[in-house]
Amino acid sequence: MKPAHPISSRRQWLAHVTATGAGLALPGLARAQAWPAKPVRLVVPFAPGGSSEIVARSTALELGRQLGQSVYVENKPGAAGNVAMQEVARADDQHTLILGHIGTLAVNPYIFDKLPYDPNKDFRPISLLAKVPSLYLVRPDLPVKNLRELIAFARKNPGKLNYGSAGNGSAGHLAMEYLKMASETFMLHVPYRGTGPQLTDLLAGRLDVASVGAPAVMQFIHAGKLRCLATGTTQRLAQLPDVPTVAEQGFAGFEMTQWYGLLAPASLPQPAADRLATAAVAAVRAPATVERLNGDAAMAVGNTPAEFAKFIALEQQRWKAVVARAKIKPD
Incomplete structure (x- = not known):
């Protein structure tokens, strides 16, 4: 005859374990679920x-829903x-x-002699969020209708045209x-x-040319306030x-797109990073996010941390050569 057991069923046993210390036995799991x-x-x-803010805000709302906490965007x-x-x-x-x-x-690792952060050691790559087409734009009264005419004008008038960017080493500068x-x-x-400041001068006609991520300028193109001569994508x-x-x-073979991804400090615990x-x-x-992004x-994209880390490494190799050839220096 089997000895009597104070807990007579599997369901009762599970309830007993949960109530008497399973949470205490797995503190790491509890913390991950709490984050x-x-x-x-x-x-x-x-x-x-700019495009960065549009991508961030388009993603933040749904990310907050997924995490069960609000995600707010701060420009710095x-x-x-x-x-x-x-x-x-x-x-x-x-x-x-x-x-x-x-x-x-x-880009910054190759234009600054010393960075106050290590892009490969100080952060956890989380996911590549979006790619943004680079558009080549001119003020509407510039006497060029397409990219060939712009290049011909620039060759005929070297140094006469100016172009703006969001700063040295920015995507627009690289493009x-x-x-x-x-x-x-x-x-x-x-x-x-x-x-934002760059677009203000481009719209006012104080700049001649720029390359800007599509989300920030689509409304101005459709309104006729800027003329788009070309896209940096492989397809229209x-x-x-x-x-x-x-x-x-x-x-x-020419291709130029911007990209944006989510990163966390390297100190974020692995269970939280996984979630x-x-x-x-x-x-x-x-x-809803795809629709918002497509509208601009x-x-x-959305990929794994390992895939995003590999993507960053490949982009570093690509732009290291471009920075060296163009002799791009910080402001």
Whole structure:
């Protein structure tokens, strides 16, 4: 005869274990399930008004739903993104994230002699959120109708045209230098402290040319306030079907897109990082987020931390060569 057991069923046994200490036996699991314990701050290392803010805000709402806590966006520009990257790298509250970018992760390491952060050691890559087409734009009264005419004008008038960017090493700066190298032209670079101030002068006619991420300028193109001469994508954009790519206009193989991804400080515990990664993919692939991004010609991605880390490494190799050839220096 089997000895009597005080707990006679599996259901009772599970309830007993839960009530008498399973949570105490697995404190790491309990902490992971508790994260985030308060609202999450998503830092954008650039001034308001650019593609970075649009991507961040498009993702933050759904990310908050996935995490069960609000995610609020905070713009913190300065020093080509270095100010924000340094602050977030040192954040130890476990509720501060940053929007990574082609400039802060793949360009700044090669234009600054010394960075106040290590892009590969101070952060956990979480997920590549979106890719943004680079558009080549001119003020509408500039006497050029397409990219070939712009290049011909620049060659005939070397140094007469100026182009703006959100700052040295920004995606817009890289995109224009890439085009200048491909077309063997010269235009004067005017760096700004963010896309917003740059667009103000471009719309006012104080700048001639710029390359800007599509989300920040689609409304101005459709309103006729800016003229788009070319897209940096390999295929034409559905939102701008009549605008040819750079490659179509005589530069085979040319491609230029910006990209934005989510990163956390390296100090974020692994269980929390895992939960954040799952939530980030679900957030950026949610139909509402995809619709918001597509409306601004941005392309939602969403991948794993390992895939994002590999992508960053490849981009660092690519832009290291471009920076060296263009001799890009910080402000």
